[in-house]
Amino acid sequence: MELNEEEQRMLDGKQGSGVQKAMEILVAYGDCYGAHRMIPVTSVHMAGNFPVLMDEGIEWLEDLAGDGTKVAVFTTKNPEMFDFEQAEELRIPTIYQIRQQRIHEALKALGLTLTYSCHHYLVGNVPRFGDHIAWASSGSQVFANSVIGARSNRDGDHVALAAAITGVIPEWGMHLDENRRAGMIVDVAQLPLETYGPADYKALGWHLGKLVGTHIPAVLNLPRDIHIEGIKGLLYTLTVTGAAGLVHLVGITPEAPTLEAVFPGPHPAPPDIVPSQKDVDKAFLEISSSSEDKIDMVIFGCPQCSIQEVQEIAALLDGKKVHPDTKLWICTSRWVKTLCERMGLLERIMASGSRLLCDMGAADGPHLYLREQGVRVIAINSARGSYYAHNLFGMDTWFGSTEDCIRSAVSGKWEGRK
Amino acid sequence: MMRFKAKPVMKGVAEGEAIVSRMPISFTGGMDPDTGNIREPGHDLEGQSVAGKILVFPTGKGSTTGSWQYYAAFKRGNAPKGIINVSAEGVVAVSAIITSTPMVHELEKDPLACIETGDYVKIDADNGIVEIEKKT
Numbered sequence: 001m002e003l004n005e006e007e008q009r010m011l012d013g014k015q016g017s018g019v020q021k022a023m024e025i026l027v028a029y030g031d032c033y034g035a036h037r038m039i040p041v042t043s044v045h046m047a048g049n050f051p052v053l054m055d056e057g058i059e060w061l062e063d064l065a066g067d068g069t070k071v072a073v074f075t076t077k078n079p080e081m082f083d084f085e086q087a088e089e090l091r092i093p094t095i096y097q098i099r100q101q102r103i104h105e106a107l108k109a110l111g112l113t114l115t116y117s118c119h120h121y122l123v124g125n126v127p128r129f130g131d132h133i134a135w136a137s138s139g140s141q142v143f144a145n146s147v148i149g150a151r152s153n154r155d156g157d158h159v160a161l162a163a164a165i166t167g168v169i170p171e172w173g174m175h176l177d178e179n180r181r182a183g184m185i186v187d188v189a190q191l192p193l194e195t196y197g198p199a200d201y202k203a204l205g206w207h208l209g210k211l212v213g214t215h216i217p218a219v220l221n222l223p224r225d226i227h228i229e230g231i232k233g234l235l236y237t238l239t240v241t242g243a244a245g246l247v248h249l250v251g252i253t254p255e256a257p258t259l260e261a262v263f264p265g266p267h268p269a270p271p272d273i274v275p276s277q278k279d280v281d282k283a284f285l286e287i288s289s290s291s292e293d294k295i296d297m298v299i300f301g302c303p304q305c306s307i308q309e310v311q312e313i314a315a316l317l318d319g320k321k322v323h324p325d326t327k328l329w330i331c332t333s334r335w336v337k338t339l340c341e342r343m344g345l346l347e348r349i350m351a352s353g354s355r356l357l358c359d360m361g362a363a364d365g366p367h368l369y370l371r372e373q374g375v376r377v378i379a380i381n382s383a384r385g386s387y388y389a390h391n392l393f394g395m396d397t398w399f400g401s402t403e404d405c406i407r408s409a410v411s412g413k414w415e416g417r418k
Numbered sequence: 419m420m421r422f423k424a425k426p427v428m429k430g431v432a433e434g435e436a437i438v439s440r441m442p443i444s445f446t447g448g449m450d451p452d453t454g455n456i457r458e459p460g461h462d463l464e465g466q467s468v469a470g471k472i473l474v475f476p477t478g479k480g481s482t483t484g485s486w487q488y489y490a491a492f493k494r495g496n497a498p499k500g501i502i503n504v505s506a507e508g509v510v511a512v513s514a515i516i517t518s519t520p521m522v523h524e525l526e527k528d529p530l531a532c533i534e535t536g537d538y539v540k541i542d543a544d545n546g547i548v549e550i551e552k553k554t
Binding site: 048 | 485487489493494506507508511512515
């Protein structure tokens with residue numbers, strides 16, 4: 001790979017050992033994929049928490065911060081494992097609190113913007129169309145590529161941090177035009193999309209992910225007025241069962257005003273995948289992993305609930321009480337929680353016996369300690385959250401719409417599809 | 419003794435007994451940081467430790483969080499001494515860089531064809547050379 005003078009100085013250690021290590025990471029990474037040069041990045045997002053980093057990873061961050069290394073690019077951070085302000089009430093073990101606090105201090109010293117959010121693109125980390133970025137979380141990576149039209153590979157934390165410190169990333173994969181073309185066509189015209197809510201789009205994403213694998217699909221005949229929660233549902237689920245980093249939603253994705261714009265060749269082939277409602281119904285049921293009716297908990301927020309989602313949940317909860325043997329948690333960012341306090345939503349949520357938590361998500365964090373506290377069967381409106389809670393933490397899960405989950409929270413047993 | 423040219427990923431020199439896999443390795447879930455044992459069910463090295471060995475395998479796979487897992491294995495003394503890949507990918511390359519583990523790939527001969535478990539292998543990644551002493 002060819003480096004410019006500034007990049008070579010970084011590699012030679014002229015800007016300190018932290019910058020040197022970061023450039024060594026990027027050069028080795030770029031060489032693996034045949035990159036010819038570095039390109040500037042405008043936005044970075046880091047993912048890891050203490051179960052992934054382990055004590056040694058925390059020390060790695062502390063060493064990096066201890067050298068005086070700082071990020072040179074706007075860099076946000078994914079959710080933590082729990083809401084620090086509610087740690088005592090939630091009976092979070094001291095060892096977890098110490099680990100989370102150490103990560104917090106190291107990231108603060110490195111100069112990260114401590115959003116603790118996976119909807120970082122709703123709270124300030126907004127790249128533009130065509131920007132080169134490094135987002136280390138598969139859900140928001142596919143959102144950036146497909147909805148914003150910014151360009152990110154599936155970079156891990158070390159690569160993302162190295163990009164944040166040096167300001168550059170090797171040019172390969174999703175950064176190059178020729179790698180962003182569609183490799184297969186999906187036509188959803190047969191589906192009754194006018195009746196679809198976010199949960200139905202999640203079931204569709206679950207089905208499609210298994211068929212597209214690592215290919216870039218172009219999806220035809222989505223309604224132009226599809227709600228953003230429908231788009232998020234489709235994309236965030238598709239990256240659980242599949243590994244596409246970019247999905248061209250034709251007519252919605254900035255690079256894909258038409259099929260011809262993203263599908264190579266003068267005459268696009270007939271569709272490779274034409275899902276039927278039967279396929280989507282089957283996928284909807286497949287997402288659930290439980291067979292027990294009694295539920296211990298309903299949890300929302302994978303990705304973290306937007307203010308619109310919290311408003312919807314609060315309205316559904318008005319005048320209702322959560323069953324005394326069931327918990328209901330709503331996970332979001334600190335920004336959304338602040339809005340909820342200001343707008344009186346928090347009081348309405350608490351009046352129903354539910355809890356609002358911030359700086360954490362519903363996919364993995366809480367299940368680490370909830371399981372130890374006897375929570376076993378959960379209901380969730382996120383297919384992604386269902387998958388991770390079941391496969392990483394052994395939770396039994398029910399998947400359904402937000403309305404299904406609220407009705408279940410009130411009755412204490414699963415009221416949705418099964 | 420055989421001697422082949424190779425492309426360096428991480429500089430340095432390491433030598434020791436080789437352990438060879440014909441399957442890609444995921445460090446997240448696929449390797450236990452507490453023992454260095456490969457623990458992916460059905461893997462051709464399942465139950466065997468790569469700690470202190472020269473690890474020879476085709477390429478990496480799996481979660482990008484693998485570099486954190488590898489770093490923990492290294493700090494606990496359970497990582498390989500050196501790595502030879504047929505063709506490196508990002509997770510393994512980053513793991514080698516952050517632990518200063520000598521690593522090469524793209525040998526002039528297929529390493530899976532000329533190295534067997536138990537051979538004595540020296541990686542000189544400073545000069546892009548791999549030396550193999552066949553076990554007797």
